[in-house]
Amino acid sequence: MAARSTSAKKVRTLYACSECGAQSPRWAGRCTGCGDWNTLVEEVGGGGGDEAPAPLAPSKRSGPARIGDVRTDTARPVPTGIDELDRVLGGGLVAGSVTLLGGEPGIGKSTLLLQLLAHRTGTTLYVSAEESARQVRLRAERLDAIRPELWLHAETSLPHVIRAIEETRPELVVIDSIQTMVDPDLSSAPGSVAQVRGCAHRLVNEAKEREVAVVLVGHVTKDGNLAGPRVLEHVVDTVLQFEGERHHALRLLRAVKHRFGPTNELGLFEMVGAGLVAVPDPSTMFLADRRTGIPGSAVVPTIEGRRPIVVELQALTTPGVPNVPSRRSAQGIDGGRLSMLMAVLGRRGGLPIGDQDVYASAAGGAKLAEPGLDLGICLAVASAMSDVPLPADLAVFGEVGLGGEVRQVGHAPRRVTEAARLGFGRMIVPASSPDVDESDDGRMHLVRVSTLAEALRAAGVVGRGAVPERA
Ligand code: TYD
Ligand code: MG
Numbered sequence: 248m249a250a251r252s253t254s255a256k257k258v259r260t261l262y263a264c265s266e267c268g269a270q271s272p273r274w275a276g277r278c279t280g281c282g283d284w285n286t287l288v289e290e291v292g293g294g295g296g297d298e299a300p301a302p303l304a305p306s307k308r309s310g311p312a313r314i315g316d317v318r319t320d321t322a323r324p325v326p327t328g329i330d331e332l333d334r335v336l337g338g339g340l341v342a343g344s345v346t347l348l349g350g351e352p353g354i355g356k357s358t359l360l361l362q363l364l365a366h367r368t369g370t371t372l373y374v375s376a377e378e379s380a381r382q383v384r385l386r387a388e389r390l391d392a393i394r395p396e397l398w399l400h401a402e403t404s405l406p407h408v409i410r411a412i413e414e415t416r417p418e419l420v421v422i423d424s425i426q427t428m429v430d431p432d433l434s435s436a437p438g439s440v441a442q443v444r445g446c447a448h449r450l451v452n453e454a455k456e457r458e459v460a461v462v463l464v465g466h467v468t469k470d471g472n473l474a475g476p477r478v479l480e481h482v483v484d485t486v487l488q489f490e491g492e493r494h495h496a497l498r499l500l501r502a503v504k505h506r507f508g509p510t511n512e513l514g515l516f517e518m519v520g521a522g523l524v525a526v527p528d529p530s531t532m533f534l535a536d537r538r539t540g541i542p543g544s545a546v547v548p549t550i551e552g553r554r555p556i557v558v559e560l561q562a563l564t565t566p567g568v569p570n571v572p573s574r575r576s577a578q579g580i581d582g583g584r585l586s587m588l589m590a591v592l593g594r595r596g597g598l599p600i601g602d603q604d605v606y607a608s609a610a611g612g613a614k615l616a617e618p619g620l621d622l623g624i625c626l627a628v629a630s631a632m633s634d635v636p637l638p639a640d641l642a643v644f645g646e647v648g649l650g651g652e653v654r655q656v657g658h659a660p661r662r663v664t665e666a667a668r669l670g671f672g673r674m675i676v677p678a679s680s681p682d683v684d685e686s687d688d689g690r691m692h693l694v695r696v697s698t699l700a701e702a703l704r705a706a707g708v709v710g711r712g713a714v715p716e717r718a
Contacts, residue, residue: 262287263440268478290435324507325460328366331516331525332359334552335487335500337508340419343458344507345451347425347479349465350489355498356464357383358390358522359489360421363462365392372417376403376427390522403437405430405446409453417459422450424464425479440478447479480504491518495612497532498523512552530557530669533611539639543631546642546671547623548662549615555658555665557642559610560620562627564603573602579609581616585624588647592625595651596699597709598632618646619656622675622702629708637706638673642666645677651699655679667691675702 262271265288269280278286324338333339340346350356357378364371365387375383380401387393400411405428412420422428426438428446435441447463454461465479467488480486484506491498500514515526526532530548534557537544543562548555560580567573577585585607593600607624609615622645630637644662646654659680666674672690678697696702703709 261290263290264288265440268440268444288439290439290441322507327363329359329363329525331500331514332363335502335512335514336485337505337512340460340462341484341507342418342460343455344484345447345454345461345463345482346485346487347463347465347483348487348489349467349503351467351493353493354489354491355516355518355523356489357386357423358518359500359516360423360462360464361387361390361392362522364397364419364421365390365394367419368396369418370396370398370415371419372398372400372411372415372421374408374411374420374422375399375401376422377424389520403427403429405449406432409449412453412457412459416457419460419462420454421462422464424466425450426466444478444482447482451482490614492612497526497612499614509552513554513556530555530665533558533613534669536611540636542634542636543627545623545627545630545637546666547620547644548642548666549617549619549644550656550658550662551615551617553658553661555661556613557665557669557671558613558615560607560623560627561610562605562607562624562631564600564605564628564632567602567604574604574606576604576606577608578606579612579614580607580620580624584616584621587649588621588624589628591647591649591651591699592628596625596629596703598629598703600628600632603632617656618654619644619662621645621647622653622677622699625699626675626702626706626708629703630706633708635708637708640670640672641675641706642671642673643675643702643706645675645696645702647699653677653696653698653702655681663691663693675705 262274264278264280264283264286266283266286267278267281269278271279271287274287277284322341324336324341326333326339348356361373364373373383380399383399398415398417400408402408425447426443429437429442430445430449433442433445450461450463463483485502486504488501488503489498496517496519498516498518500516502510504510515529516523517526537559545560546557547560548557575582575586575589589600589605592598605628607628622643625647626637626643644656646656648654655677659676663674667690673692673694675694675696678695694705696705
């Protein structure tokens with residue numbers, strides 16, 4: 248017994264990766280766990296067994312039961328009252344679940360969660376570990392979030408927070424943020440991996456024990472990862488990502504992990520003076536500033552989850568610098584995909600794109616990654632390069648393969664219907680698209696193509712001097 252306590256007191260220096268949490272007895276420039284550089288930080292007093300999070304409390308936990316006898320009434324999502332959030336969560340927040348909301352500083356996490364608490368009926372608790380109670384109250388006033396069942400606790404110490412949960416018995420707790428929570432029982436410095444992980448574990452236990460829904464705010468690093476606690480992603484039930492351009496009002500909410508539903512739905516908000524408001528008709532918003540008759544623009548009905556959204560893709564090409572590899576710059580779309588499509592456009596589409604610098608973006612701050620965009624990207628670039636605008640009433644979608652073939656993508660009928668709703672009259676679609684209705688009222692004219700070269704001809708943007716391959 249005595250020997251055990253001396254060894255427990257011995258201070259070991261440990262280093263932990265602030266990205267993946269992997270521990271190492273020695274400092275190194277590169278983490279052996281995730282391979283990231285410069286992420287190892289000293290854990291004061293060493294982590295090890297002493298600081299391992301307490302195991303799940305055995306109380307209230309029953310033994311095995313027949314799956315049909317397990318009670319599910321508390322495991323159903325409760326609507327939050329914010330439709331865009333409910334859409335992403337597949338209905339709402341589940342009692343006893345823990346959700347991590349990640350996003351860059353200033354993106355609107357605190358605003359979103361205060362609005363969530365304001366809409367929710369029943370007792371709720373907002374733990375502010377970053378801002379003072381006064382600051383939060385002033386913000387809540389602006390957001391019209393002052394209501395008697397909303398409790399506020401400006402506190403960084405975890406035991407105090409847990410006591411507050413015991414006292415106020417809320418149905419929903421928001422911890423803003425998990426990186427600023429401190430558990431004095433752990434000897435590591437505030438913000439260290441051990442602290443973040445330890446605090447999160449205790450809060451997860453608390454959520455499960457009391458069947459209270461907990462939302463943790465997590466800051467992300469510059470490359471978009473949740474700072475420190477990638478380990479946290481395994482602990483929580485749901486990971487939400489809140490993103491957008493700093494200087495754009497548009498905010499996108501996505502689920503990266505969700506134990507209670509699908510992860511592909513997109514929530515769209517706009518940041519205005521009175522907080523975040525839902526974007527009810529994103530297609531109209533994304534096309535609001537579109538100017539027709541300009542080369543390098545293509546309109547694509549893309550799919551986010553089950554929702555079709557019509558977006559404008561823009562491209563610009565300029566002659567590259569001799570003897571310097573040409574640039575492929577992508578904004579809002581995948582850079583690797585753009586490079587691949589440019590190679591296909593050159594080899595299979597016959598466009599002399601190799602020595603051109605190519606800039607491509609999704610207009611309006613959208614961030615998209617979906618194969619249905621491929622054909623739109625290719626046509627926008629071909630239009631930019633040939634200086635021929637695409638017809639104003641033309642929309643396109645389809646995946647482009649390495650062989651220059653145009654492939655079918657999901658939800659073709661929804662895409663066509665959405666484009667028709669917005670007044671587009673012509674569409675270039677993959678030849679193999681399943682019986683896409685020529686729109687309900689027959690006003691949509693569909694051009695089916697099976698190769699990129701065919702699509703270029705159909706759009707009338709075969710590059711100057713290009714020799715398109717025969718279809
Ligand atoms: P905030 O929720 O504090 O971001 P986070 O918690 O992710 O760091 O949002 C801060 C930004 O939002 C700030 O730049 C001001 C802006 N904002 C508005 O435009 N309108 C509002 O009603 C509020 C509350 C904030
Ligand atoms: Mg905040």
